[in-house]
Amino acid sequence: MRALLAFTGSRGDAQPGILLARALRERGHDVTLALAPNLVAFARDHGVGAVPFGLDTGDLLEAQRTDHRFASRDPRARLRALFELQRRGVPEQLEDLRVLAPGHDLVVAGMAGEEVAESVARAHGLPFAAVHFFPIQPNSAVPVVPMRWADRLPGFVHRWGWSVLARARAAALAPVLPTGHQPTRAVTASSMTRSGTAPDAATTRIQAYDPRLFPGVRREVPGPFTGFLTDVDGFLTGAPRSASYEPAVTSAGTRDHGAALFPDSIDSPSTTGASDSLARSATPPQPSATPLESWLDTGTAPIYVGFGSMDVGDPAAFVAMLREACARRGRRLLLASGWATIDPEFDTAVAIVGQVDHARVLPRCVAAVHHGGAGTTAAALRAGVPQVICSVQADQPYWGQALQRLGLAATIPAERLTGARLDALLDQVAQPDVVLRAATYATNVATDGVERAVDAIEALVDTAEFQTAGRQL
CATH class of the missing domain: 3.40.50 (Rossmann fold)
Structure with a gap:
């Protein structure tokens, strides 16, 4: 064939x-x-x-980010922009x-x-x-x-x-x-x-x-x-x-x-x-221990954050918010920067890398904060970790609502995410019943x-x- x-x-x-x-x-x-x-x-x-x-994916994503009609109060302008994006x-x-x-x-x-x-x-x-x-x-x-x-x-x-x-x-x-x-x-x-x-x-x-x-x-x-x-x-x-x-x-x-x-x-x-x-x-x-694996081995289980190819706004402000939220909870931060322009970093409290092996890394985390892409959602379900889904577009809000409906996650649109709201969402998914449901669900994921x-x-x-x-x- x-x-x-x-x-x-x-x-x-x-x-x-x-x-x-x-x-x-x-x-x-x-x-x-x-x-x-x-x-x-x-x-x-x-x-x-x-x-x-x-066309390059980046060109399409950039076209969507820079077209001001998507933020217009005129629904006709938003519809025209959407139709043009579909045809691009x-x-x-x-x-x-x-x-x-x-x-x-x-x-x-x-x-x-x-x-x-x-x-x-x-x-x-x-x-x-x-x-x-x-x-x-x-x-x-x-x-x-x-x-x-x-x-x-x-x-x-x-x-x-x-x-x-x-x-x-x-x-x-x-x-x-x-x-x-x-x-x-x-x-x-x-x-x-x-x-x-x-x-x-x-x-x-x-x-x-x-x-x-x-x-x-x-x-x-x-x-x-x-x-x-x-x-x-x-x-x-x-x-x-x-x-x-x-x-x-x-x-x-x-x-x-x-x-x-x-x-x-x-x-x-x-x-x-x-x-x-x-x-x-x-x-x-399998290769010998990577710097990330060594970092995971030498401290407590971190909170994983990854937004794939999605725009995270101001990268410096985004990282600062995550650092503060994790520090307040006494947790380390593991950030997969994806397509965002964030410099890699390793210290005792924070690891910033380009990407991670979800299958090997997520089971070692206490929670996964991400954009709600189908692949990341599936990987976190397999790993049995509670999720905070900060949706940006397309099917991502549906995954957030579906998992929240089943008590496996909390969700919010990414544009509304603040340090205080992230704290509240992490509190929700840290509840013992959510942790137990996520771990139980993972046992039957194909x-x-x-x-x-x-x-x-x-x-x-x-x-x-x-x-x-x-x-x-």
Whole structure:
């Protein structure tokens, strides 16, 4: 099987694609992994060849930060800005994927850029799989507004709201997508066949999250459900590895392109998939103790803080607030600076590093303060640590509300975060009942999501080949 994986967006959006590419290759498949240009080196540094498509993530994030219309009091101005942001980079993505698609057997994409990848797959008659990190399809189980009061709204309001959002996104993308493209994102449980499969067997939406966080969603959204696509062995957060190979490179205009020659439930989450995956992986031996590990060994358990690619405002003020909050609690601070411009530092009370291996580090922390990205949320759930989710955008507020609803976290919009409010939130998650719930929840978090997703991708191709053979008879 030759698979084209297209995962645009931030590093959190790209990491699942890199993990899927690695797992598919371990099963003997040929994979072309396409990422935002600024993330290609990250994948290659960890031994997974990748090629660029679309625009740099940083350009898109900067455009959102600097467009003053998003702060306008005029809702029409905010809507125009949002529509333009949705369209930004789409022509470049289309151009690149059209060059890459020929010769592949299917296309797989994340939520960001899903419609673009699906339109290319349909144009080439290829099966298509979208990996959903959040239940975005219309349903009545997930509140359409990520606010506590929305829990009191009837389910049909949520379903209607999600449908409106899907139509609004389709309208925003219509001017830049090929004429006649009909995205199938809004597949609902009522449109399923009696066998439980989607009516278009060449298309699937892999639900790559833990449905227990959204009670009732399994009845509303067609699977397969795989659980989070977690980096169980620290493959992407450990030391960079030299690239295992470089894909062949061709040219299309002025842009470079590379070409490299399902269980549907997790009612009883299993951890055996992790060990199976590790047994199949060519994972390098663990290095000797790093400076961070030595720092962890020589003091009390810290509070972890990490905001990934999100803007933290004034870095100096942000670090000062964190230092003071941790000092007041008699706790050390471990800060993963991510994309923020914060200088690394080690002293007895504070460690500031670029990134950490969540699987190895978070279990050694007393709490995790972060932006609420799906990957970080999943890692903290696996580690069994209480969370303070300071959401910035996209699906992050939904994770904050979902975990707070289950008593696993406290949440606040990042723009409202102050030292006093951080103190209050840390007090909430330090309560013994929250600590116990987080530790208990971790015992049943599935760790074989990547393997399950690969199973679903392989099954999709098998189904498409069976249908093609049937039509030829």
